[in-house]
Amino acid sequence: MTNSAIDSTWPATAGAWGAVLSMSLCVSMLIAAEFMPVSLLTPMAEGLGATTGQTGQAISISGFFAVATSLLVTTLAGRLNRKSVLIALTALMLVSLAMVAAAPSFSVLMVARALLGICIGGFWALATSVLMRLVPIDEVPRALGIMYGGQAIAAAFAAPVGSYLGDIIGWRGVFWALTPIVAINLVWHVVALPSLPAGAPRSFSTFGELLGRRYFRRGLLAVALSWGSAFTMFTYLRPFLEQVTGVDVTMLSVLLLALGCAGFVGSSVSGRVVGSHVERLLCLPALVMGACTLALLFLGGSWIAAGLLLAVWGAMNTAMSVIWMSWMSRNVEDQPEAAGSLMVAVIQASILMGAMVGGLLLDYLSVTATFAGSSIIALAAVLVAFNGKRLSKPRA
Numbered sequence: 001m002t003n004s005a006i007d008s009t010w011p012a013t014a015g016a017w018g019a020v021l022s023m024s025l026c027v028s029m030l031i032a033a034e035f036m037p038v039s040l041l042t043p044m045a046e047g048l049g050a051t052t053g054q055t056g057q058a059i060s061i062s063g064f065f066a067v068a069t070s071l072l073v074t075t076l077a078g079r080l081n082r083k084s085v086l087i088a089l090t091a092l093m094l095v096s097l098a099m100v101a102a103a104p105s106f107s108v109l110m111v112a113r114a115l116l117g118i119c120i121g122g123f124w125a126l127a128t129s130v131l132m133r134l135v136p137i138d139e140v141p142r143a144l145g146i147m148y149g150g151q152a153i154a155a156a157f158a159a160p161v162g163s164y165l166g167d168i169i170g171w172r173g174v175f176w177a178l179t180p181i182v183a184i185n186l187v188w189h190v191v192a193l194p195s196l197p198a199g200a201p202r203s204f205s206t207f208g209e210l211l212g213r214r215y216f217r218r219g220l221l222a223v224a225l226s227w228g229s230a231f232t233m234f235t236y237l238r239p240f241l242e243q244v245t246g247v248d249v250t251m252l253s254v255l256l257l258a259l260g261c262a263g264f265v266g267s268s269v270s271g272r273v274v275g276s277h278v279e280r281l282l283c284l285p286a287l288v289m290g291a292c293t294l295a296l297l298f299l300g301g302s303w304i305a306a307g308l309l310l311a312v313w314g315a316m317n318t319a320m321s322v323i324w325m326s327w328m329s330r331n332v333e334d335q336p337e338a339a340g341s342l343m344v345a346v347i348q349a350s351i352l353m354g355a356m357v358g359g360l361l362l363d364y365l366s367v368t369a370t371f372a373g374s375s376i377i378a379l380a381a382v383l384v385a386f387n388g389k390r391l392s393k394p395r396a
Helices: 017-048 052-076 082-102 106-134 137-192 205-211 214-234 237-245 249-273 284-299 303-331 336-364 367-385
Strands: none
Touching: 017 052, 017 082, 017 106, 017 137, 052 106, 052 336, 082 106, 082 137, 106 137, 106 303, 106 336, 137 249, 137 303, 205 214, 205 336, 214 284, 214 303, 214 336, 214 367, 237 249, 237 303, 237 367, 249 303, 284 303, 284 367, 303 336, 336 367
């Protein structure tokens, strides 16, 4: 069975599950590399002679470059074979990790994180369109579930493992420890990925054509609200659990681990249950996650209730990625790279904006105001997505 819905210049390679697993490992390494500084912020700042706040910018700068690269990669890559592009991006991640581990100064760290941002934006912009060529169209949700499973694993274990190893081998040793895994992943890409010739050259006018589609614009708005709501809450989860739930560091780690493990379950299950009627599920992530966030305002004083709500939230958080990327693969299959670029840019920008809005509410009001704001944004996402009919392309 082939991807008949995709342009003939984009032939699908059926059953390339080894390549899908290779991409899943790459995703886990990207997430680990992106968020590892969160658990190593203080020793990194001391080692580089910078303030903790300055070192924290190493996270935001990678997000900025990810947004820019996601919009530029499909145009700049031109007629380059997409296998070569993915290999080059993974090699760049390897260089970035080595630069961070050996960084003699704060400025070198920032350059290394900018390179990582290029990897993140480029990989995510191409990932869904590549999966659409690797497996039959009806297997795309399952492939997405496997790929986002790598994200869930990294999100669950990167921070606690990084913090633990940082005390043993130092923060530089943690980043050095990631390099052989990325090197193995690089070789796996070379072996497992089939040749993926580029289609017709894409220009920025392709973005204009896509944005001219009303259903796609509505979808991007729902995506922005869904991820904005999620990260308005998630970025400030720790202060909520410390101030409202009253947990210590050990219980905090347990709750975050439970959230991450639930995310792995969510990606696995959603990859199998998301079918041809994905539009009906578009409002579900914002609805469930918003309800969990709202419930935490009333039940968050109990660590048991908080743990259960966070597990549901975490499962739906990773399912959200599978659901929305499956929507893209079904409704913008004629321009998967350009659509993927726009989706990734909107998601990354929404993450940054969500963190900003949540921070303002926290600083000027309270952490409960942050969670209430997240719930309101989630409600807006539900209203935009609704039953998905207005987000579906016209069918013949």
